[in-house]
Amino acid sequence: MKKLLLFSFAALLLALAANAQEPDEYCGTPPGIVPWLRDYQDNPSAFLRSNELLYVPLTIHIVGSDDGNGFYPVPRVLDAFCTLNRDFEPSNIQFFIEGEFNYIANTEYYDHDYGAGFEMMERYNVPNTINCYIVSSPAGNCGYAVYSLGIALNKGCTTAADHTWAHEIGHYLSLPHTFSGWEGTSFQDFDPTPSSINGRPVERVDGVNCQNAGDRFCDTPPDYISNRWSCRSDNSSNALQTDPTGATFRSDGTLIMSYSFDECASRFSEGQSDAMRANLLNQRSNLLYDQSPAVYLENANVTPITPSEGAMITDANSVLLEWEPVVGADGYIVQLSLLSTLGFEIVYRSFPTTDTRVEVTGLLSDRDWLWRVRPYNRYDGCTGYSNAFAFETGNFINTTREQVAPTDFNIRPNPQRAGNDLTIEFDLPVALDLSLNLYTMAGKRIHGMQLNAHYGLNRIEMPTGHLEPGLYLIGLEHAQGKQFRKILIQ
Numbered sequence: 001m002k003k004l005l006l007f008s009f010a011a012l013l014l015a016l017a018a019n020a021q022e023p024d025e026y027c028g029t030p031p032g033i034v035p036w037l038r039d040y041q042d043n044p045s046a047f048l049r050s051n052e053l054l055y056v057p058l059t060i061h062i063v064g065s066d067d068g069n070g071f072y073p074v075p076r077v078l079d080a081f082c083t084l085n086r087d088f089e090p091s092n093i094q095f096f097i098e099g100e101f102n103y104i105a106n107t108e109y110y111d112h113d114y115g116a117g118f119e120m121m122e123r124y125n126v127p128n129t130i131n132c133y134i135v136s137s138p139a140g141n142c143g144y145a146v147y148s149l150g151i152a153l154n155k156g157c158t159t160a161a162d163h164t165w166a167h168e169i170g171h172y173l174s175l176p177h178t179f180s181g182w183e184g185t186s187f188q189d190f191d192p193t194p195s196s197i198n199g200r201p202v203e204r205v206d207g208v209n210c211q212n213a214g215d216r217f218c219d220t221p222p223d224y225i226s227n228r229w230s231c232r233s234d235n236s237s238n239a240l241q242t243d244p245t246g247a248t249f250r251s252d253g254t255l256i257m258s259y260s261f262d263e264c265a266s267r268f269s270e271g272q273s274d275a276m277r278a279n280l281l282n283q284r285s286n287l288l289y290d291q292s293p294a295v296y297l298e299n300a301n302v303t304p305i306t307p308s309e310g311a312m313i314t315d316a317n318s319v320l321l322e323w324e325p326v327v328g329a330d331g332y333i334v335q336l337s338l339l340s341t342l343g344f345e346i347v348y349r350s351f352p353t354t355d356t357r358v359e360v361t362g363l364l365s366d367r368d369w370l371w372r373v374r375p376y377n378r379y380d381g382c383t384g385y386s387n388a389f390a391f392e393t394g395n396f397i398n399t400t401r402e403q404v405a406p407t408d409f410n411i412r413p414n415p416q417r418a419g420n421d422l423t424i425e426f427d428l429p430v431a432l433d434l435s436l437n438l439y440t441m442a443g444k445r446i447h448g449m450q451l452n453a454h455y456g457l458n459r460i461e462m463p464t465g466h467l468e469p470g471l472y473l474i475g476l477e478h479a480q481g482k483q484f485r486k487i488l489i490q
């Protein structure tokens with residue numbers, strides 16, 4: 001029976017996905033009001049209530065591709081987790097991270113359709129927690145929630161400045177959109193505004209039908225906008241709407257359950273907060289198994305142990321970074337940066353650890369380095385990085401040759417038609433001066449360019465205009481080595 005229900009729900013979602021006009025929607029949560037919320041809204045006093053702070057466990061699944069790329073970095077997860085808790089503070093709900101981050105390397109889940117998303121959740125869900133999956137593309141959305149399973153979030157929509165995580169957890173705790181009923185339609189297409197849409201009463205400005213119309217919360221005003229919208233300086237919508245009686249209004253963009261842009265949104269209404277708390281206390285009391293008080297890391301100071309400030313590392317290509325434990329911390333992010341010759345900082349590597357030390361290998365010769373430590377714990381992702389501590393490395397160039405070489409050197413498309421550009425990509429662990437050359441197979445250089453390539457992914461377009469069809473070599477060359485790729489021009 002359970003399987004059957006789930007299948008039909010999946011089929012519904014797939015049908016919705018197929019109908020979606022925009023490939024990149026904000027939220028893929030199915031429309032409608034969950035039966036539990038209907039019951040609650042019909043008679044809130046029949047439900048257990050409490051004013052106490054509720055602690056709610058999250059399992060955070062970080063999903064990457066098959067080859068282990070694309071995992072959302074832990075510091076970004078913590079930034080977003082901090083925003084999530086701030087969004088829920090007025091609702092008196094505090095989330096905590098249960099267990100370790102769960103890394104899943106699976107391309108089908110990393111960029112998934114609803115079917116694969118459901119399968120992922122059934123496979124990896126940890127019971128009695130809200131399961132949050134951070135992926136590259138959750139069925140083409142910024143996020144979605146499945147009431148019976150969990151939520152999926154797009155990495156790009158899960159930053160410190162976004163409220164997508166709060167929005168999807170809002171759904172998971174029973175909230176519909178403020179524009180409930182209007183999903184998939186456009187209010188401009190209706191003139192005059194009908195009194196019902198998709199079988200649901202349309203909410204009026206005077207509020208007389210607020211208990212049955214829209215999201216059925218009377219403290220969220222009417223809202224008919226089901227695609228993302230920018231707000232005015234007072235956070236109301238630019239779009240002026242007209243209700244079925246002819247009264248005009250603008251939507252309230254402060255509400256996280258609307259589709260206003262993230263910079264407009266900041267809150268849940270009191271009625272929404274009460275409903276989410278009642279959902280936890282009644283339908284999801286299994287989530288409330290650990291109500292031990294939170295530990296916060298305000299004013300956490302980090303004291304380095306080694307290397308000593310300004311030390312010169314001369315005899316090895318590894319260094320131990322160690323610091324005094326911070327009271328209350330469950331883990332740390334260590335950020336190691338390189339000072340470029342121009343004086344600006346390049347983040348070289350970041351290490352999440354539950355220890356109070358990391359060993360860094362593969363350092364570059366003859367450089368100035370800065371490192372910082374950011375403590376966190378299961379309740380608190382809001383602590384920033386410590387002050388920077390400095391050291392330098394001496395000259396041990398012979399041992400580090402491989403570390404500076406470009407990786408993931410790719411040329412596409414290959415083959416390419418003459419006259420069309422080639423895209424050349426490579427990844428660098430440090431900024432490097434390179435030359436990029438095009439040779440005949442006999443080794444004659446036809447074309448070349450000098451590049452001040454930067455740290456990380458570099459992408460260069462190379463024209464093929466005057467080339468005869470045939471095989472060529474493209475070389476990426478720098479002071480310490482050369483790499484070549486064959487390319488076929490047709």
Ligand SMILES: [Zn+2]
Pocket residue numbers: 027028029167171177
């Ligand atoms: Zn939504």
